[in-house]
Amino acid sequence: MTDHRVWKFPLAEVGEQLVKMPMGAIILHVDRQGGIPTLWALVNTEAQIIKRKIIIVGTGWEAGHITLHAYIGTISTSPFVWHFFDGYEVTNGENND
Numbered sequence: 001m002t003d004h005r006v007w008k009f010p011l012a013e014v015g016e017q018l019v020k021m022p023m024g025a026i027i028l029h030v031d032r033q034g035g036i037p038t039l040w041a042l043v044n045t046e047a048q049i050i051k052r053k054i055i056i057v058g059t060g061w062e063a064g065h066i067t068l069h070a071y072i073g074t075i076s077t078s079p080f081v082w083h084f085f086d087g088y089e090v091t092n093g094e095n096n097d
Contacts, residue, residue, distance in 0.1 A: 003045040011037040013082065016055050018090060022047035030073040030084045037075055037082065053087025 006028065009019050025041040032038065039054065054072075057063045059081040069085040076082075 004042060005045055006040055007043050008033070009039045009041065011039055011054060011056070011084075013037060013077075014056060016053060016087065018051040019054050020049050021052055023050045023089065025052070027070075027072055027086055030075060032075055032077065037084075039072070039084070051090045053090055055085040055087045057083045057085065059083070 007021070007025075009021060010033075011017065011019065011030075019039070021041060022043040022045065024047055025043040027039060027041045029040045030037065031040075037056075055066050055069060057066060063083075066085045066087075069087055072084040072086055074081060074083050
């Protein structure tokens, strides 16, 4: 039987980052926990670990490069408001450390 669990992934407040998580993870929510932006996802704990691109855009920033990416959520950290988008799983060529 496949083992599915909800895992959390701390994020940095940067424009783009690669987050290591099991392949096929379903992103559920983004919020702050202990002052740190955090993403929660439903994962298959037996799946291969891959990298997934997460894109963060501040209100008023140029955002034309993210129009095809799925919206995850918004976090307000006065005076800033951050919008998170799923850049999807990174291809094998981009997945190397």
